[in-house]
Amino acid sequence: MRQFLQNAGAARRSLVMLFLFLYPLTAFAHQRGGEAIGFASGFEHPISGLDHILAMVAVGMWGAQLGAPAIWALPVVFPMVMALGGMMGLMGIKLPGIELCIALSAVALGFAVFREARPKLWIAAIIVGVFAIAHGHAHGTELPLGASGVLYSIGFVIATGLLHALGIGIGLAHRWPTGRIALRFAGAIVAMGGVFFLWKAISGEPV
Amino acid sequence: MNTGFGPFYDGLTHLFVTPEDLLPVIALALLAGLRGPRFGRAVLFALPVAWLAGSAVGLLLAPQVTLPVAETIVTIALGALLAVDCPLPIAAVGGLAILLGLLHGSLNGSELPKTNASGQISATGVAVALFVVVSLLAGQAASVRVPRARVAVRVAGSWIVAIGLLMLGWAMRVPG
Numbered sequence: 001m002r003q004f005l006q007n008a009g010a011a012r013r014s015l016v017m018l019f020l021f022l023y024p025l026t027a028f029a030h031q032r033g034g035e036a037i038g039f040a041s042g043f044e045h046p047i048s049g050l051d052h053i054l055a056m057v058a059v060g061m062w063g064a065q066l067g068a069p070a071i072w073a074l075p076v077v078f079p080m081v082m083a084l085g086g087m088m089g090l091m092g093i094k095l096p097g098i099e100l101c102i103a104l105s106a107v108a109l110g111f112a113v114f115r116e117a118r119p120k121l122w123i124a125a126i127i128v129g130v131f132a133i134a135h136g137h138a139h140g141t142e143l144p145l146g147a148s149g150v151l152y153s154i155g156f157v158i159a160t161g162l163l164h165a166l167g168i169g170i171g172l173a174h175r176w177p178t179g180r181i182a183l184r185f186a187g188a189i190v191a192m193g194g195v196f197f198l199w200k201a202i203s204g205e206p207v
Numbered sequence: 208m209n210t211g212f213g214p215f216y217d218g219l220t221h222l223f224v225t226p227e228d229l230l231p232v233i234a235l236a237l238l239a240g241l242r243g244p245r246f247g248r249a250v251l252f253a254l255p256v257a258w259l260a261g262s263a264v265g266l267l268l269a270p271q272v273t274l275p276v277a278e279t280i281v282t283i284a285l286g287a288l289l290a291v292d293c294p295l296p297i298a299a300v301g302g303l304a305i306l307l308g309l310l311h312g313s314l315n316g317s318e319l320p321k322t323n324a325s326g327q328i329s330a331t332g333v334a335v336a337l338f339v340v341v342s343l344l345a346g347q348a349a350s351v352r353v354p355r356a357r358v359a360v361r362v363a364g365s366w367i368v369a370i371g372l373l374m375l376g377w378a379m380r381v382p383g
Contacts, residue, residue, distance in 0.1 A: 072358045076290065076365040083369035087376030140376060149377030150226045153370045161366055 042155025045139055046163060051102050051197045052135055056160060058109035058190045059128055060167020061183060065113060065174050070121055074128050075164035079157055081129040082136035086156075089140020098134050099201040105131035106194025113171075113187025214325035218332020221315070222340065227278055227374075228311050229340075234285035234367045235307055236341040237360050239300050240348025241289070246297055247345030250304040254341055255334040257308025258315070262330035265316020272317045274310075275378045281307060283371035289364025292357075308337075 046052055056078070063074035088095065108127065111117075119127070143152065170186060173179025210216045222228055232254070239250040265272075285303070288295065295303075315333060319326035351357050 072362060076362055079369040080290075080365050080372070083372035083376075087372045087379075090373070090376030090380045140373075143377075149374055149380075150230075150370070153373035153377065154226060156373065157366050157369045160369075161362070 038149070038151030039155040042152035043159045045142070045152075045156055046159040050193065051106060052138075053163060054106040054190045054193045054197075055102065055109055055131060055135060056163035057167035057170065058106065058113055058187070060164040060169070061113050061171040061186065061190075062109055062117075062124070062128075062167075063164075064168045064171020065116060065183065066118060066121075066124065070124055071168060071171075073121060074124060075161070075168065077125050078128050078132045078164065079160050081132035082139070082160065083153075083157065085133035085136025085138075086140035086143075087136075088133075089137040090143060095134070095137050098138050100198070101131065101134035102138060103194055103197035103201045105134065107191050107198060108194075110187045110189070110191030110194055114184050114191055115187075116184065214328040215332040218329035218334075219336045221329070221333055222336040227275075227282075228315070230367055230370060231278075231282045231285050231307055231311070232337060232340055233344060234282065234289050234364060235300075235304060236344035237348045237363060238285065238289045238293075238295075239304075239341075240345035241292060241351070241357065241360055242295065242297075242300060244349045246300045247341070247349050249297055249301040250345060251338065251341045253301045253304040254308045255337040257305040258312035258337055259308075259330055259334045261309040261312020261314075262316035262319065262333070263312075263327075264309075265313040266319055266326050266330070267316075270317060272314060274314060276375065278311070278314070279371050279374045279378060281310060283368050283375065286364045286367030286371055290361050290368055291364075292361055 046056065059074055059078050063071045066074075085095075109131070112127075139156065171183060174183050210220050222232070235250060235254065236247070239246040285307070288303075312330075312333075316326070316330060319329055348360055351360060
């Protein structure tokens with residue numbers, strides 16, 4: 001047992017060393033045009049808009065509320081479909097009503113958390129997927145010129161995943177009676193935030 | 208990559224500062240690790256050898272070539288296989304390692320200096336780096352017993368797919 005723990009500890013230390021070795025990617029990668037800012041700007045993009053943050057945290061919260069397998073299925077579906085939307089945005093494929101859909105996502109996901117909605121997994125995945133397309137498309141069309149595609153994408157996906165992880169972390173409060181009420185309250189706040197962004201999107205004000 | 212320590216260390220470092228090469232390697236190593244130690248050992252030896260062979264081909268034959276779309280599609284495919292925890296047989300996993308090694312190795316090799324032995328030494332450095340990365344990641348994934356940790360490894364696969372899709376969009380980007 002001690003041998004096993006020592007081996008596991010050594011493996012973890014090795015992984016930490018590997019991570020530290022990888023970390024300077026942000027600063028010392030091949031110095032092609034704009035690459036050094038790629039990771040930072042990609043990481044910053046999903047956390048730069050409150051409408052995106054609300055929706056992504058709500059996905060994690062809803063997944064945690066639904067329990068296994070949704071707790072990991074929804075946060076897996078969202079980044080992949082969002083990346084698909086981002087790809088469409090990058091390729092110049094136009095989609096109508098993106099801002100409305102983003103605002104609606106916070107309303108719908110917040111409401112789902114508030115109501116403790118329990119649809120079938122495939123229905124929840126479709127709901128999350130549709131909204132993910134809108135979020136991804138918005139990000140894809142806003143990507144800055146000159147940044148590194150790969151590093152930008154890595155930063156972007158990691159930030160999105162961390163927002164979901166934050167949502168899951170908050171959503172785990174669902175296990176306790178008081179936490180369950182607090183989670184529903186958090187869902188209501190997300191939905192109200194979504195209503196605010198929806199109103200701004202309908203009135204044509206910049207979000 | 209120029210570390211200032213010579214071609215071997217340039218090659219060794221190359222993998223860690225080239226996410227286009229590193230991402231599919233991470234996906235394949237984790238996929239092999241999830242399938243078990245035998246699969247991990249197969250990739251551990253097949254991938255560096257195939258990469259070296261591909262580098263030799265690139266060094267000897269090819270002019271400088273870049274295939275961003277093909278590289279990205281391979282990355283997406285490996286990430287997707289990891290995300291769904293695809294129960295591939297050992298021959299298929301080994302075959303994927305050989306294909307990945309030959310593709311990326313030949314593309315790497317075509318960019319290496321051809322004037323003296325530094326290209327070969329650099330390619331050896333890349334192969335050593337691959338050995339280290341695969342042994343660490345496949346070993347760690349093979350030791351995963353808790354179901355949630357296994358899910359976390361699969362989530363890493365979905366992230367690789369997402370990164371790959373964005374890279375693909377980037378490769379086919381429409382300016383404006």
